[in-house]
Amino acid sequence: MALLPILKYPDPRLKEPALPVTKFDAELEKLVEDMAETMYAAPGIGLAANQVGVLLRLFIIDIASEDEPSDLKVFVNPEIVELTGTQVYEEGCLSFPGASEEIKRAAKVRVRAQDQKGNPFELVADGLLAVAIQHENDHINGVLMIDKVNPLKRRKISRQVHDAQVRAGDAI
Ligand code: NI
Numbered sequence: 001m002a003l004l005p006i007l008k009y010p011d012p013r014l015k016e017p018a019l020p021v022t023k024f025d026a027e028l029e030k031l032v033e034d035m036a037e038t039m040y041a042a043p044g045i046g047l048a049a050n051q052v053g054v055l056l057r058l059f060i061i062d063i064a065s066e067d068e069p070s071d072l073k074v075f076v077n078p079e080i081v082e083l084t085g086t087q088v089y090e091e092g093c094l095s096f097p098g099a100s101e102e103i104k105r106a107a108k109v110r111v112r113a114q115d116q117k118g119n120p121f122e123l124v125a126d127g128l129l130a131v132a133i134q135h136e137n138d139h140i141n142g143v144l145m146i147d148k149v150n151p152l153k154r155r156k157i158s159r160q161v162h163d164a165q166v167r168a169g170d171a172i
Pocket of ligand 1: 092093094095135139
């Protein structure tokens with residue numbers, strides 16, 4: 001397993017829509033393992049393949065809290081087939097270190113996807129899992145949390161990311 005570098009906003013690669021996964025092989029399983037290790041180390045609750053520079057329609061989510069056993073969910077070639085209701089949740093993103101903003105999304109989602117072996121499944125989710133699925137599904141379409149908010153909030157997120165980078169000493 002290996003930790004993968006996470007692309008940070010405004011890296012233009014985050015804006016590129018990802019391509020369908022066609023090969024379910026050992027390489028894909030290795031990618032999922034490395035992404036999981038990277039997400040847990042960050043730590044984060046979701047990670048899309050294009051956040052680690054791999055342009056594939058694939059994301060992982062684990063919303064289990066620290067005192068619960070891990071519950072890794074792998075979504076390959078996901079398709080959100082139903083969105084109902086609305087909810088507002090304060091979201092963060094591993095590509096936007098230091099930033100958080102309230103974002104309005106559907107309360108409930110129905111998603112069809114495949115696991116890393118290619119087995120199809122369907123899942124209905126609400127609450128935080130529904131938020132995470134919509135957030136990660138945006139990633140693989142090249143859509144970022146900053147694209148979901150008004151210009152004022154966009155500037156705030158941009159400033160939060162900038163300030164965090166200054167604190168980390170890797171940018172000015
Ligand atoms: Ni994100």
